Amino acid sequence: MPDRTPPDRPVVSIRFSAAEIASRVEEMATDLAGKLEPDTLVVSVLKGSFVFAADLIRALSRAGADWSMDFLTLSSYGSGTESGTLIFTKELRLDVRHRHVLVVDDILDTGKTLNAVLERLRRLQPASLKTCVLLDKPERRSGSLQADYVGFSIPNQFVVGYGLDYDERYRNLPYIGVLKNPPPAE
Ligand code: XMP
Numbered sequence: 001m002p003d004r005t006p007p008d009r010p011v012v013s014i015r016f017s018a019a020e021i022a023s024r025v026e027e028m029a030t031d032l033a034g035k036l037e038p039d040t041l042v043v044s045v046l047k048g049s050f051v052f053a054a055d056l057i058r059a060l061s062r063a064g065a066d067w068s069m070d071f072l073t074l075s076s077y078g079s080g081t082e083s084g085t086l087i088f089t090k091e092l093r094l095d096v097r098h099r100h101v102l103v104v105d106d107i108l109d110t111g112k113t114l115n116a117v118l119e120r121l122r123r124l125q126p127a128s129l130k131t132c133v134l135l136d137k138p139e140r141r142s143g144s145l146q147a148d149y150v151g152f153s154i155p156n157q158f159v160v161g162y163g164l165d166y167d168e169r170y171r172n173l174p175y176i177g178v179l180k181n182p183p184p185a186e
Contacts (some may be wrong), residue, residue, distance in 0.1 A: 030059075036130075040101065051163030053169070096121060101115055103129065104132050106134055106135065108133040114145060
């Protein structure tokens, strides 16, 4: 039979299994539930954080915390592994003024995205603003930004899965993996 495998097919090697992620999310929720103000507004930064945020809020409920939920969509102009110009393509629907807000994002890399989100939210005068990211890549940070809550710290590798994509692919993977030999972005 002829081998139909493309020669440069991308390879995803598992970095954090679904079970490891689930266990860490549960731990984070237990920690957060003891610290969050009542009825904290959880702001999920789309698209990348939607899987993490969905798991986190359900774990927060199990840990006894109550929350409200809203979403912001930030799109990076361009595709591939580098973030380009950031544009807010979906704004919040709920009123943030005087609310305690927890921003949830998938990954903190250079800090450009989270900085843009925090700047936007600060102008709306929340009572408090905390940040929670599943992954932190401190090596690539361009400023001093740190997240208040971090799931896993990772080296400077491009990761996909559990909501994280490469060119809109791999979000559906139940685990987080390192993408090797990515195909050129379309
Ligand atoms: P910055 O550099 O703004 O990056 O802190 C945050 C956003 O960039 C994307 N990003 C990644 N996406 N695998 C991904 O799938 C990665 O390794 C990665 N690093 C950065 C992501 O959208 C994140 O919100």
